[in-house]
Amino acid sequence: MTRFGMIRLTARTARTAVGPGVFLALLAVAAASLVVAAPGPVEGALTGALRYDLTSNAGAAERELRADGVGVPPVGPSTNPSASGLTPADDAVWGALEDQLGELHASMGPTLRASVAPAQFTTVTDAVAVSTLPGEPPAQVTELALGADPRFADRIRIDSGRLPEPVVAGGDVDVVLSTACAEAAEWHVGDRRSLTTPTGTRVVRLSGTFTPRDATDPFWTHTSSLVRPSVLAGVSGSIVVVQGYLAPVSWPEVSTVAAPVRSSIWFRIDPGVVTMATAGALVSEIRAFESQTHVLGPATESSRLEALRFSTRAPTFIDASVRRGAVSLQALAMLAAGPASALLAALVLAARLFARRLETASRVMSARGSGRLRLHAVTAASALAWLLPGAVGGVLAGRTLGGTTPTGGTVLVTVAITAIMPSLVAAGRWDGTGAGLLRARVMAEIGVLTVAAAAVLVLVRNGAASSSGTESLNPLLVAGPPVVALTGAIVALRVLPVALRGLAVLGRRRPGLTTFLGAARSSRTVSGGAAAMTALTLGLSIAVFSGSILSTLSTGIGTSSRLATGADLRVSASALSDDQLRTVAAVPGVRRIAAVSTDRGVDLSVGASHATISVLVVDTVALNAVQAGVPGGLAVPASLGHTDGGPVPVILSRRAADLVDGEPLSLAGHALTVAAVAPSVTSLSNSTTWLLVDAAVAPELLTGIPSPEVALVRLDGTARPDLVTQAVRRAVGTDPTVTTPAELTRARTASPALTGLWQAAVVASALSGICGAFAIVMTLVLGSGARSRLLAVLASLGATRRDERALTAWEIGPTTVAALVSGGAVGVLLARMIIPVMDLRPFTGLAGTATTVIDVPSTTAFAGAFCAVVLLVIALSIVALRATHGRRTRRPMAEG
C-alpha cells in the first residue's frame, strides 16, 4: 500500500464534505472576487465622474493652461528641423518657438505632461485700419489684424482664391480672410488695400477666403475676428474688425511693421487622460507650473515676448470633482458594508456547516487519540483546502473583472478574510462550552454596543469631517452604519426570545400544536440564527439607508438647481442686447422678465476707506414678480425703488456686508442705506461681493449701466417649460445660455458619480439580499438534524405534512421577520443620524447641509426589492434542498 500520513488523512477528510466544501469555495470565490474587483469599477466610476465634470462643467477654454503676452515670440530655426514637422522654410521662422514650446512641455511634472496636448499658440498684431487704395471705390470701414501660424493651412479650407504668397521685401502682403470676414469687410479676392501702421504703410492683397475645416475645434475660441468679424460702433458708422492670415514665412517682416503683437500659448488638458488616482498630483503640478514664470528664449530687441505666466481653472473643477468623489467613495464604502457583512455571515455559516459535516470523522479521530489541537488543525486544513483555491480563484477573477492588479497587501487581507477566517471558524466550532459561549457572546455584545455608542457620540458631537478635497475615507462614517446595524441585530436577538416565549404561552391555549411548539423551539434556538439575523438586519438597513442617501441627493440637487436658476428660466450671456431681451419677452408663454446688469469693479466708499464691489442693477418690481414663490428668491423690499431724497436703499450680499462691517456707505457721492442683506451666491450674478440697486435709482450712482448679463424669466402657469425653453433658445441664438431647473437637475444627475451610486446601491441591496437569504437557508440546513428527529417523532404521533411545514417555517420565520423589522428601523435611524453629518455639498451644490429626505417610494422600492430577493432565494433554496433531500432518501445505502 502507499504510505498514509496526516496530510493524506486531512486531504481525504476534506473531500468528505464535498457539498459544503464546494459551497464554501464558491462563497470564497464570490467574496474574494468582489473585494479585489470592486476598486476597479469604483475607480472607473470616480474617474468617469471626474472626466464628466471636466467636460460638462468646464468650458474648453477653462480646461486650458494658458498664458497671454505682448510681444513677438522668438524667431529662428529649430535645432532639429527634420523633427519639427514643418517645411524647411517655415522651420527657419517658427522652429525656435516650436523647440521652446517643447521644452516648456518637457519642464512640466510627469502627470501634467501626460495630461496635456502639445502647445498651441496664436500670434496676432493689433488691428489697424485698412483703406481702399486711391482711385478705387470706397468700401466698409475695416480694421485688420494680421496673424501667422505655421500650421494654419491644415486648419482651413480655401473657398476662393489661394493661400497667401510669401512677402517679397517691401512688396504686397498677401492675406487670407474667412469668407464671413471678407464679406463683412466688402473685400474681394485679389483686391488690394493699404495698411497704415506707426512704422509705415504696406499694401495688403486678399489672396483667398477660407472657412475652418472644423468649426468646433476649440482652437478658434482663441481667435478674435478670425472666423467671424467683430463689429464696433464708430463715430461715422460701424467698423468691421477682421483678422487675416499671412504666409508663415512672412511673419518676421510683417511683425516689425504692424505693432503691437499679442501672443497666446496654451496647453489643452485632455479630460480623457485624467484619472481620479492622479488628480491630486495633476492639481499639484498645475499649481507648480502656474507659479513659475516662463521665458521663451533669449530676449532680443526684435523678438521680445514678456515673461509668461500660465493659468487655468482646471484645478477648481478637478478639486470640486474630487470632493464629489470623496463623498461618492464614502457612500460607496457605506453601501459596501451591507453585502460585505452578509457575505461574511454566509461564510461563517457555511464554515459551521462544513464543520458539522466533519463531526462524525472528528469523533472517530478524537476517540483514536487525536488531540484537540490536531482536530482543530485537521478541520481548519480541510476547510482551507476548499477555501484557499476559492480565494485564489476569486482574486484572479476579481483581477480580471476589475481590471486592476491588487497589491500584495490586498491579496493577503483578501485571503485572510475569505479563506483563513472561515477555516478558523470551522475549527473553532469544537472549542465552545455552554458557559464559554455565553460569556463570549456577552463580551462581543458589550464590545459592539460600546463601539456603536462611541461612533454615534462622536458623529453627533463632531459631525463628519468636511470634504477635504482628498479621497480619504472617514473611518467613522464607514464603520458607523454596520456597527449600528449590528447593534440593532443584537437588540433583536435579545428581544425576540422574549416575544417568542410570549407567543408560546399564547399558543399553549390554542388547540393546534404548531404555534406553541414552533414558538417554544424558536425561542430556544434564536441565538443559532444570529449570523442570519445579522446579515439580514445589516442588509436591509443598508438598503433603506441607500434609498435615503439617494433621495436626499436627488432632492438636494433639485433644490440647488432651483436656487441656481432663481426663476422658471434663466438666460445668461456676457451681454444681452435690448433686442434679445425684447425677443425673449415676446416668446409665447413668457409672462415677465427681469434683466440684471452687473457693473464690476465699482469703487465704494466705506467710511473713510474704499472697497471694490460689484453693483447689480435690476428692476426690483419685475424681479419680485419673477421670483415670487421661487426658492432662494431675493424678496426685495418695496422701498428699494424710492429714495425720497434721502440715502439710496440697497441690498448687500452677506460677503459685502461682512466687508463693510456697518460703516457708512456712499457711491458716487450718494449716501447708501442697507435695506437688506442677502446670501452671497445668487442666480442674479456670478459675483459674490455685491450690492443691488433698483434700476430707477441706478443712473444716479453709476456713470453707465452695462448691458444685462442675466435675464430671469417667469412663465405663464399654463406654459410648457420645455417648449418655452426651446422657443427662447431659438429667439436668443446660440451665444446666451438658457437654463431651467429641470435641465440643470438632469445635467447634474447625469454625472457618472451619481449614476454609479445608484448602480452601487442596487447591486449592494441585491447582494445583501442574496447573501442574507443564503444565511437563512444555511441556518435551516444546520437545524435539519434536530428537525428531522422531531418531525419523525411528531409524524408517528399523527402530525400532518402541513404541521411539518409550519414547524419548518417557525424555525426561520421569526428570525427573518425580526431581522426585517430591525433592519428597517435601523435603516431609518441611520438615515436620520448619518446623512445630516455627511457633507453632500459637493453633490448638491447647496451652501448648507442637505435636508435628510426619506423618500417613501424610492426607499420602499429598495426595501421591497431586498425583501423580494430574500424571499425568492429562500424559496428557491428550499425547493433545491427538498429535491436533494428526496434524492438522498432514495439512496439504497447511507454513507458511513
Next chain:
Amino acid sequence: MTAPAVLNEPDILCTDLVRIYRSHGVEVQALQGLNLRVEPGELVAVVGSSGSGKSTLLTILSGIDRPTAGGARVAGHDLALMGPRERVGFQRRQVGFVWQQAARNLLPYLTAAENIAAVMAIARTAGPRARVRRTDEVIELLGVGDARDLRPVRMSGAQQQRVAIAVAIANAPRVLLADEPTGELDDAASSDVLAAMRTVNVESGVTTLIVTHDPSVSQHVRRTVQIRDGRTSTEVLRTMRVDDEGEEHHTAEEFAVIDRVGRLQLPDAYVTSLGLRDRVRLGLEPDQVTVRRDDRTHDGS
C-alpha cells in the same frame, strides 16, 4: 502522568466505582459502587441488560467520561486523575476501542488499510514504513485481506467489525475495549467477530473487555461478569478440561460477586424462586453462608 504500572497490577481495576448523572434535573445513578478486576491478557465479557450501567462503565474505562466516586485504573492510568494530555496519550497507545456502529469505529471515506494507517498516523506510533508493515500484520491477524482496499460502506457487517478490531489494535494497546461489538450482527457474524477477538487476545495478549447485552457472548469467553443496577452481580467462569482420552470438557460455573464490605447480589431467579423480599435470615455454617426467607415478613406481620 500516572506512575507506571506496578508489577502484578491488573490491567483494569474498578473499585467502588460510582457514576451519577444529572439529566433534566433528575439524578441517575448509573454505577453504584462497581468492582471489577481484569488481569493482563484476560478476555472478559461484561453482560447486562439495558440500563444496567455497562455502557457507562465503558465510557469511563475509555477515558471519555470520569467517575463520580471510586477508583478506576486502566493500563496503569488512574482515570479519575488523568489530565487532557495524558488522556490523549492513553487513548493513542494504551487502549483500543471497538464500538457497536461502524460509523464510530471507521472513517467512512477511508479504506480498511487506510483506516488502520490513519490511527497510527494520528498516534504517531510508527514511521511511514513501519506503518505499512504494521497494517499488513493486523490485516493478516484479523483475516481481512479481502477488505483491505474497501471502504466501510462496501464491507459486510462482520468485516466492518473485524477491521474495527484491526484499527483498535493497530497501535498495540494493552487493553482492548469493545462495546456491543456484535450488536448489529446476526449469529454467524457475531461468532465470527467474537472468534476474531479471541484470536487477537490469544495472539497479541491484549487484555480484552467486551461489554454486551447478549448473554450468548459468555459462550465465547472464559469469564463473563454480569452487571445489574450499576454493580457487578455474578460471574461465569468457563473452564476446559481434556480428559485422558483427549476429549474436551467445557464447564461453566456461575459465581456471585462479593465486594470489599461483603455485599453481594442474589440472582433474580433465586430471589423469585424463594420469594425473598425486604428481610432475609442469614446463617453462618462452617463452610458456607445460608440465606433463608424470613417467614414473619412473608406472612405480612
